Amino acid sequence: MRCEIEFTLNGATTQWAGEAGRKLLDVLRDEFALVGVKCGCREGECGACSVLMDGVLVNSCLVAMGRLQGCEVLTIEGYRLTERFKVLDRALANRSAVQCGYCIPGMVLAAEALLAACPRPSDAEVRRGLSGNLCRCTGYNAIAGAILDASKEGEGLW
Amino acid sequence: MVNSMVQTPKGKEGDTLAPKTLEAALASLAQEGAIPYAGGTDLMVAEDERRPFLFLHNIAELQGFSEDDEYYRLGAGLTYTRIMNDKRMPALLVEAASQIAAPAIRNAGTIGGNIANASPKADSALVLVATDSLVRLVSAAGERVIPIGQFLVGRQKTTRRPDELLVEILMPKRWLADYRFTKVGGRKALAISRVSFAGLFAAESGVIQHLALAFGAVEDTIVRRPQIDGLLIGKSVEEARALSEEWLAAWDAAITPLRGRVSARYRKQVCLNLAAAFLKSRLESTD
Ligand SMILES: Cc1cc2nc3c(=O)[nH]c(=O)nc-3n(C[C@H](O)[C@H](O)[C@H](O)COP(=O)(O)OP(=O)(O)OC[C@H]3O[C@@H](n4cnc5c(N)ncnc54)[C@H](O)[C@@H]3O)c2cc1C
Ligand code: FES
Ligand code: FES
Numbered sequence: 001m002r003c004e005i006e007f008t009l010n011g012a013t014t015q016w017a018g019e020a021g022r023k024l025l026d027v028l029r030d031e032f033a034l035v036g037v038k039c040g041c042r043e044g045e046c047g048a049c050s051v052l053m054d055g056v057l058v059n060s061c062l063v064a065m066g067r068l069q070g071c072e073v074l075t076i077e078g079y080r081l082t083e084r085f086k087v088l089d090r091a092l093a094n095r096s097a098v099q100c101g102y103c104i105p106g107m108v109l110a111a112e113a114l115l116a117a118c119p120r121p122s123d124a125e126v127r128r129g130l131s132g133n134l135c136r137c138t139g140y141n142a143i144a145g146a147i148l149d150a151s152k153e154g155e156g157l158w
Numbered sequence: 159m160v161n162s163m164v165q166t167p168k169g170k171e172g173d174t175l176a177p178k179t180l181e182a183a184l185a186s187l188a189q190e191g192a193i194p195y196a197g198g199t200d201l202m203v204a205e206d207e208r209r210p211f212l213f214l215h216n217i218a219e220l221q222g223f224s225e226d227d228e229y230y231r232l233g234a235g236l237t238y239t240r241i242m243n244d245k246r247m248p249a250l251l252v253e254a255a256s257q258i259a260a261p262a263i264r265n266a267g268t269i270g271g272n273i274a275n276a277s278p279k280a281d282s283a284l285v286l287v288a289t290d291s292l293v294r295l296v297s298a299a300g301e302r303v304i305p306i307g308q309f310l311v312g313r314q315k316t317t318r319r320p321d322e323l324l325v326e327i328l329m330p331k332r333w334l335a336d337y338r339f340t341k342v343g344g345r346k347a348l349a350i351s352r353v354s355f356a357g358l359f360a361a362e363s364g365v366i367q368h369l370a371l372a373f374g375a376v377e378d379t380i381v382r383r384p385q386i387d388g389l390l391i392g393k394s395v396e397e398a399r400a401l402s403e404e405w406l407a408a409w410d411a412a413i414t415p416l417r418g419r420v421s422a423r424y425r426k427q428v429c430l431n432l433a434a435a436f437l438k439s440r441l442e443s444t445d
Contacts, residue, residue: 001210005175020210067195110262
């Protein structure tokens with residue numbers, strides 16, 4: 001079933017036409033060249049494809065394009081431009097929390113979603129917030145630590 | 159080849175793609191046999207772009223929550239995140255919701271999708287079966303309210319007609335005070351249950367008033383056997399202890415687990431252990 005929709009993508013009003021059942025993940029990567037959105041599993045298990053839809057963390061591999069009419073989608077490419085990103089970026093770098101980097105765009109957006117809802121999380125809350133994002137390299141400790149650092153350093157931003 | 163009769167649904171008017179009223183959604187379901195799309199977390203695992211989805215998220219009737227003396231009334235479109243963040247929600251349902259997958263799935267996935275998908279592993283459906291909840295199905299022609307056990311009839315099989323939407327779940331309030339919800343799974347987050355269990359118990363003056371067990375991820379549908387639990391209802395703790403072997407044997411005979419990734423015998427044994435432990439703990443606390 002084809003559809004024509006209008007939605008906001010990283011702040012820009014965007015028209016799109018195509019199959020309503022197409023995965024947002026595929027459209028972001030293949031049609032909008034937003035390749036910071038990673039594809040790990042296509043079935044909701046890994047979180048590499050995470051984006052914010054109306055401010056809410058979702059797996060873009062499980063969102064059909066037709067669902068997006070009137071919505072705001074933020075990918076890592078849009079989030080990069082924010083002050084909050086800079087704080088998270090610095091915190092991850094300080095702890096050398098990034099290895100291959102594949103999981104990181106999704107991790108960062110999961111961290112944003114967590115901190116937006118809970119600005120001063122406990123370690124357990126951070127780990128719960130990241131529980132849908134798999135990392136094959138780091139063992140999570142450095143990433144979780146960096147998010148706790150960011151929550152302190154970003155005082156007032158979240 | 160252009161078929162001029164086929165209209166492209168225009169999202170902008172929000173009419174056929176994502177209707178804003180239940181009425182409009184039901185009218186288009188009656189005509190087109192579209193596939194209702196709630197959170198997409200079950201539907202979108204499949205790779206098929208061409209499915210004719212009807213997006214439900216704009217329909218206010220599916221987002222409601224209210225309660226009266228008898229029931230919690232839960233809109234089918236409530237997400238797990240909404241359920242977890244609403245203090246008015248029944249604790250048993252909140253507990254099941256908070257153990258489902260991970261935040262992104264809980265943000266999108268809905269209780270109605272969990273039921274309508276008719277998976278024997280569905281966690282909120284398990285709770286609704288254990289509590290003998292009712293589902294309200296509405297079509298352009300009318301509505302019906304039926305026990306969830308008459309809705310879920312097989313793996314991916316429900317008694318929903320193609321022109322009906324699941325609009326509301328009615329969860330009886332009566333026996334919710336004392337419950338247990340357990341998932342025996344693999345990985346913590348994201349792990350769909352291997353075996354899941356929900357149990358309700360109530361006693362007054364040493365007499366069992368209510369006992370209801372339900373098991374998930376073990377047969378084609380969620381298992382609930384009121385006749386078996388009925389063996390102990392109305393009995394004193396003493397009598398129930400004496401009957402507990404018989405009760406467990408009845409469950410043993412009733413559960414016929416399917417072969418799956420985890421062996422059938424293992425799963426059945428887990429069910430029986432969960433049942434026995436639940437009863438034992440409740441009889442002890444009643445003494
Ligand atoms: C990684 C991952 C982990 C998961 N973990 C769990 C878990 O731990 N426990 C668990 O129970 N589930 C789990 N699930 C499954 C899924 O998230 C849930 O079943 C969820 O509740 C489905 O809801 P939805 O709104 O996304 O359904 P959708 O995918 O939108 O729909 C599912 C089905 O229901 C139908 N439907 C939806 N709403 C209605 C309605 N109002 N009326 C009629 N039909 C309707 C659809 O047509 C479809 O057939 C998991 C899924 C993934 C991808
Ligand atoms: S690609 Fe979407 S969760 Fe893995
Ligand atoms: S850094 Fe490699 S997957 Fe996380």
